Amino acid sequence: MQPSLFSDQSDLRDIETGTITPFKTQLIKWVGNKQRYADQIIAHFPLTYGTYYEPFLGSGGVLANLAPARAVGSDVFRPLVEIWQCLAQNPEQIKEWYADRWRWFQAGDKLERYEKIKADYNAAPNGADLLFLCRACYGGVVRFRKKDGLMSTPLGSHPVIKPEKFSRRVDMWVPRVSGTQFEHLDYLDALDRATADDLVYCDPPYAHSQSILYGAQAFRLEDLMKAIAAAKSRGVRIALSIDGTKKSGNTYCDIPYPPDLFEHEHFVHIGRSMLKRFQMDGKTLESEVVRDRLLLTY
Numbered sequence: 001m002q003p004s005l006f007s008d009q010s011d012l013r014d015i016e017t018g019t020i021t022p023f024k025t026q027l028i029k030w031v032g033n034k035q036r037y038a039d040q041i042i043a044h045f046p047l048t049y050g051t052y053y054e055p056f057l058g059s060g061g062v063l064a065n066l067a068p069a070r071a072v073g074s075d076v077f078r079p080l081v082e083i084w085q086c087l088a089q090n091p092e093q094i095k096e097w098y099a100d101r102w103r104w105f106q107a108g109d110k111l112e113r114y115e116k117i118k119a120d121y122n123a124a125p126n127g128a129d130l131l132f133l134c135r136a137c138y139g140g141v142v143r144f145r146k147k148d149g150l151m152s153t154p155l156g157s158h159p160v161i162k163p164e165k166f167s168r169r170v171d172m173w174v175p176r177v178s179g180t181q182f183e184h185l186d187y188l189d190a191l192d193r194a195t196a197d198d199l200v201y202c203d204p205p206y207a208h209s210q211s212i213l214y215g216a217q218a219f220r221l222e223d224l225m226k227a228i229a230a231a232k233s234r235g236v237r238i239a240l241s242i243d244g245t246k247k248s249g250n251t252y253c254d255i256p257y258p259p260d261l262f263e264h265e266h267f268v269h270i271g272r273s274m275l276k277r278f279q280m281d282g283k284t285l286e287s288e289v290v291r292d293r294l295l296l297t298y
Contacts, residue, residue, distance in 0.1 A: 001048035001197065019043065023065045027173050028083060028131060029140025034203060034241065035061025040268045041201070042066055044294060046237060049199035055190035056203045057084065060177070067176040072193070074185035082127025084182040091170050094131065099163035101132040114155040122150045136160045187219075191227040196235030202228070203241045225257050228297065232261070237298040241268070255293070262295040 022039045034041060038061050045066070052068040054060070057075040075081050086094040105113045114136055121129035130151075134142050137153040145152045183190075187204070194200050205219050228238050240262070242255050270290050 025172055027169055028059050028134045030059035031141050033059040033061050038062045038065035050197040053194050053200040055187035064176045069179045071180040073180050074183045074190045076186050078184050079125045079127045079130045081184040083131050088177055091174050095167045095170055097128040097131055098166045102163050111155055188227050191231050194231050194236040198236050200238045206243045232297045240295045241292050264296040266294045268292045268294055
């Protein structure tokens with residue numbers, strides 16, 4: 001049974017207490033990123049487990065904080081998985097992907113060049129273009145048009161980080177994912193692989209979010225609940241992040257799930273809604289504080 005890969009180091013998870021020093025250096029920006037409060041989620045994970053699975057990988061924030069010795073990180077969105085596979089297999093290549101696009105972007109009209117990279121990506125979706133777009137797009141909110149599935153987020157107003165800084169981030173991430181195998185995999189297939197004593201963390205598209213943010217994913221909550229129930233029956237332990245409360249706690253997101261499927265429920269405070277900030281053009285959002293619900297089968 002594995003603890004964290006680095007459980008003997010003071011800057012990662014303490015195997016005896018389960019506490020973890022947060023690792024908040026993002027590699028890519030992605031809506032729903034859990035990295036800022038991954039330590040709150042991991043605090044509810046078992047101290048030991050077999051293989052760790054994260055079948056809705058996204059930006060990998062929980063995985064990076066946990067730094068498991070043996071893991072499978074997967075997503076159904078192939079260009080996203082290409083980024084993670086490149087990080088694990090050829091980190092110098094991912095640095096070059098980013099540096100090449102950044103330098104070309106800086107050498108001319110930034111808006112025109114951003115749109116050209118976006119057009120290239122939409123013509124042939126790939127991890128190299130997506131990597132730059134998610135760092136440069138407005139609010140870090142990669143969204144897809146409902147009518148045709150094309151990435152549509154405009155250029156952000158923020159400075160796009162320099163290749164040297166991105167390279168340092170790659171170097172920080174590489175040891176944290178050294179035990180992880182990244183796969184292009186449907187979440188149902190990933191859950192089906194898990195066996196007794198394995199740990200699965202699910203962070204699916206939320207029922208109360210707009211579908212434009214998940215244009216690459218086909219997802220039904222009922223199917224996930226059935227898969228969780230089947231995995232639980234095999235002795236797999238599952239933690240699920242899902243809608244909790246929004247509007248600063250005044251609206252409770254009622255999500256249906258089978259009785260007796262989950263043993264415990266916790267709420268994780270995640271601050272103001274990233275999606276609302278994007279929709280409301282950066283206005284202050286005192287009334288849009290959100291809490292996620294963390295459901296545990298154990």
